Amino acid sequence: MAARNEAPRRVVVNREGPILVEGPVEVVGDDGTTTRSDRFVVAICTCRRSRTYPWCDTSHRRRKPAGPSESRPDGRQPQEGEEDPRS
Amino acid sequence: MGCGRTRLPDAGAVRRSDPYGDDLQLLLYVLYELHYRGFAGVDERLEWDPALLGVRAAAEDVFLDALRRDCGSGGKDVAEAVDALQLEPVGDDGHSVSHHLQREGELWQLREYAAVRSLYHLKEADPHLWVVPRLRGRAKAAMVAVEFDEFGAGRAENVHAQLFADLMTDLGLDARYGRYLDAAPAQALAVVNMMSLFGLHRRLRGALVGHFATVEITSPPGSRRLARALRRAGAGPAARRFYDEHVEADAVHEQVVRHEVIGGLLEDEPELAVDVVLGIEVTGHLEDLLGDHLLAAWREDRSALRTPLAQP
Incomplete structure (x- = not known):
């Protein structure tokens, strides 16, 4: 916890991205688990798509469809754990 | 000489x-x-x-x-160029080394990839430090904060170049600095030469910032694929840690570089927008040339290096 005489901790919110919090940060999940990061700024996932939750892994990004010549050689759609950010 | x-x-x-x-x-x-x-x-x-x-x-x-x-369009719309970097293709577009390695990369290809990338990663973030005296205010403070993270935030064992050396050792490569210079193709040298060129010339500070933003923005999804490729190929924990770290770190760096470094630089020197866009375009161009070279060789089941690696 920051001492009272220090500047307030800055939190930057962004409609399309993670919440940025000046580190170090501890995040307590609803299951009671605590995750800690000592980074100078920590990006906390708000879209819930991150595979490294609670930290952002850029899974919130918009996707562009692969073009006709760019489809997968086997014609499959991305499977869970591959490229679908909502997996 | x-x-x-x-x-x-x-x-x-x-x-x-x-x-x-x-x-x-x-x-x-x-x-x-x-x-x-x-x-x-x-x-x-x-x-x-x-x-x-x-x-x-x-x-x-x-x-x-x-x-x-x-590759220089002469464009000045930095926001548009950065937005384009953040659009992730769904699936493999046929030119992405990380997609290839994730899907079907073999261990020998991952070892070649690491050897080629060692030219940069063993001096990771060094060329970018040269821009610091040329920045002011927000851009400078943010650039130094990101670089501090790249250099391990005060801990030698966490310097990203050290994490990469650990990865190389895990893959049975020689992690000594400069070891694979002779083996690397010209396309790999060009990527590092671009960084040195932009870093050493004050007049190219806008291009250096555009280049750095490109690296940080494109790194998390690519790193996630490479971490997965290494897991699939059975690489050790140090090999995987390098790319796991880059998913989390660069998701932060991306935000800081975009809003504070680019934003701060253009607030101070709006006329540098054209150079920031140039840096973004050049990075994409040289990465594409390198990726095409690697994939062309690997698809024919041959080494992409000038001299193939010894077996581990």
């Missing part, structure tokens, strides 16, 4: 050389290396030798002219 008996190439010969070829890229790489860690047995004063700097300037003109010609 060490004792003045070797004749330097004249400016005409440099101008006639292929801007992306082995000769010009190796020339630039060797001359730039004098500013990093140099070479054993080479006089350290050659870093500022006027004759060598003259050759370097001629080679830089050839390289930069080619880059402007081949």
